[in-house]
Amino acid sequence: MEYNFRKIEADWQKYWAENQTFKAENPALSGVEGNSTKPKYYVLDMFPYPSGAGLHVGHPLGYIASDIYARYKRHKGFNVLHPQGYDSFGLPAEQYAIQTGQHPAITTEENIKTYRKQLDKIGFSFDWSREVRTSDPNYYKWTQWIFTQLFNSWYNKTTDKAEDISTLIAIFSSEGNSEVKAACDADIEKFSSEEWKNFSEEKQQKILLQYRLTFLSETEVNWCPGLGTVLANDEIVNGVSERGGHQVIRKKMMQWSTRITAYAQRLLDGLAKIDWPQPLKDSQTYWIGRSEGAMVSFDVIASETKQSHKIEVFTTRPDTIFGVSFMTLAPEHDLVSIITTPEQKETVEAYVKATAKRSELERMADVKTISGVFTGAYALHPFSGKKVPIWIGDYVLAGYGTGAVMAVPCGDQRDYDFAKHFNLEIPNIFEGIDISEGAYADKENSVITNSDFLNGLPYKKALKRIIHEIEQEGFGYGKVNYRMRDAVFSRQRYWGEPFPVYYKNGLPQMIDLKQLPIVLPEVEKYLPTEDGKPPLGNATIWAWDTIKLEVVSNQLIDNKTVFPLELNTMPGWAGSSSYFNRYMDPENTEEFVSKEAVNYWQDVDLYIGGSEHATGHLLYSRFWQKFLFDKGLVPVDEYAKKLINQGMITGTSAYVYRWEFGKGNDSEMAKKTIFVSKPIMERITKERSTIEHTDKKVISDQVDLLTFCDTNSSEKEWSSFTPIHADVSFVNASDELDIEAFKNWRTEYKDAEFILEDGKYICGREVEKMSKSKYNVVNPDQICEEYGADSLRMFEMFLGPLEQSKPWKTSGISGVLSFLKKLWKLYIVENKFSVSDEEPSKEEFKILHKTIKKVEEDIENFSFNTSVSTFMIAVNELTALKCNKRAILEPMAILLEPYAPHISEELWKNLRHTTSISAVDFPVFEPKYLVESMKEYPVSFNGKMRFKIALPLDISVKEIEDAVMAHEKTQEQLKGREPKKVIIVPGKIINIVG
């Protein structure tokens, strides 16, 4: 009986699908008795974007890990929710549509089919009955709905949560807005309740828009007129578009944003209660960028303008306020045009224009060039009363703080550089600090001087005192600032969620849940329209009829009852921000998720996915969860208790070396293509002289091309090697190239010549990211076909720690396959499946229980690589003992099931069980089998192990010492010396010093 993995795996995959083995029940809904008494456990993977390239072996790594854990938890008696779905809106399908005209929905459907086929082959225990797809209208109905919920909410800072907009309207009607503490736009006009009531409906709506959690605002974007679209920062290279090389300008556009900044502090605080990797928490913390400081107002000294203006600045170092010698405004600052004096007007305008042309990215990349101009205006220092010149400079960013800084050149390097460059004053306010070389930014060790009432105070005291003074004098107030910006929520794309929004008199109106989803319209072209509108501008049936409550033809727009619909679509992260909740109740058509379902499943217990989502998906989804929590829709405000970032599996590329040589401009290569085996190539390049004088003959025996070496005019010679990727499938475990396969690969290599060594061509190897262009992609289907899914699963785990990135090398997989074969043989006697019911020996029990203990600990610690070794050791030991006993082999099959479920099921069936192994209880570890009476002590001399001595474990330290000292090898080591000290750690080690 051979281990026929192909048949076994196909059979069990079919069995699981037919019997819905991994379907998770919602107890309250299903009425399935058994499950309601089980505790729940939710294991989630980050759902994939189904790309056209399909899966390579790197993709399933995290899925295998989570599947092992899910299967383990089932053995431990949990009702496990382990769903999977697709994040199926996205750019590649849209770009394919632009190129070919094929509807993205078709592309997506095809890709999903491929993905599903590939995933099924690996034997995951997903509950596919709960599958979600973000591009499915039945799913994005709820994405649209959450958007409307955000629109209908505001953030009340007093209660510190999101509330329905009606509570805000109630406050406005009763007392106006002066006392309202909300997360809202800056500079909202103040009004009384009377004024509110007298405002027009339109004005009221405009005001409310400034408070809503999703709102329209003018946002600066990278606009590319050539492509007619907005580009992300990484789509711009050197100031022009990556595709096409078109000019990119910064332009203000009306865009939807979501007010994630309202949750900045709670997003920060929440990190303390979730078990997520520290580096990931750190990057979220940094991204949120909380800084404490003060807002300070500086009066602009009125000149010809006659009007008084105030410049507000945010500073983290108000204690250095007496060091201010100038101020700098961002070129985009509103006051620039107002305060600039007539004499400076021309210079300033030219500067502003020049900076507007540069992309933000360019400005950030170019840190070294210092530029700026003087406005001609001065501000009044609030404490010293000195005149402070106001400059503009592009090192000040309009988007952070107030877009203006009080410059303290002695304490900030950028201010320092600016002051040096323009020859501005650099007053020193730090006691005993030399600032002739640069600014002094170490706040912990500074004492303030030359600063009036702050003189002699260290940082902390000075900070407290100055904030008090600022507030006392009415110059400003202490403030917490965040780096994080509100998230722009509009995309000028086709393949995304349409907004459930129409415009009445230019004001956005939400479409009611009852009419959702608003389905993506058909368009003829997926490109932006000629007049620069997003792709949905091409749709002809894209208007909202408020009477019929349906989408109708654009021709019917009368702006009375039929209105235009929003043309933007939602960003990629919209659909992924709450999908984990939807899995709990995916077929519910009435609610986003039912109370029963969400109260039962609560939250994700284990979430596995890549760290590249640290400041994207993983931040936005936490924000949405907190919002949904505020609205009472979910019971917890952090949705994932534990998160693990799996590492990347890189490829091991193979290289061949193409040799070109000649004299002067003359290239022999014009005639021939020669590939040189790596060791020879290295010898030629590294030890050229040796080659020419000694090894020449060896090589020239094979190929008559080394005339090159014979020439004496060495200064004219040249020779170079170009490494070229060879497909990894042509290269075996010993790095030998399959020359025939390589020749047949490409026509240009058909007549290639090879310089071999011992008849072999040895390739170079390099670890690189897996990618088509590097010919190092390994397809999991192929691995399953050749080695089986169980081998693939175990090998991926065996590669190394889950979180670590590690290179794939297909050759290694033979090790786990032969392990599985060896395991299989334990259950076979005389070519028949048979186990004995004999009582196992002490030794056999010890092997089993040692394995149970280790594997259980490993799974709990997500140390899957070490449990694969443990299995191998156990099978090696059991094989050595020729163990064939049911009492050992039955629990072994269960232990292995999370890792290699197919073979385990088959063994279980052959052990005469009639149900799936997947729900069987996990074997219980019993310490009694591991109790030892003897210990083989390592005996060290000065920390170096010299020999071992077997001693009983129950003897005293004194007895151990006597036994060791009496040992002949001890005396041999000491050579008559008296030991200075003997250290004995019972059960561990003996160390003799001397």
Next chain:
RNA sequence: GCCUCGAUGGCGGAAUUGGUAGACGCGCUGGAUUCAAAAUCCAGUUUUCGCAAGGAAGUGUGGGUUCGAUUCCCACUCGAGGUACCA
């Protein structure tokens, strides 16, 4: 620049609170089986000296703490990822 992580044989990696460095697997070497190959099995495999017994060195570098350091502390080098005029 800043933040984070990492560095152990030819390769992937192991060593749970400081206690036998190199488990397990790949690769390699030799052998058995075979007409041959595949498959399987056995032995060896950190480097170095030695026929061997045995010795010496050894976890990126340099220090330190300790009876004892891959593990803890300090300084540094290199690599990977993230982030960046954030006031």
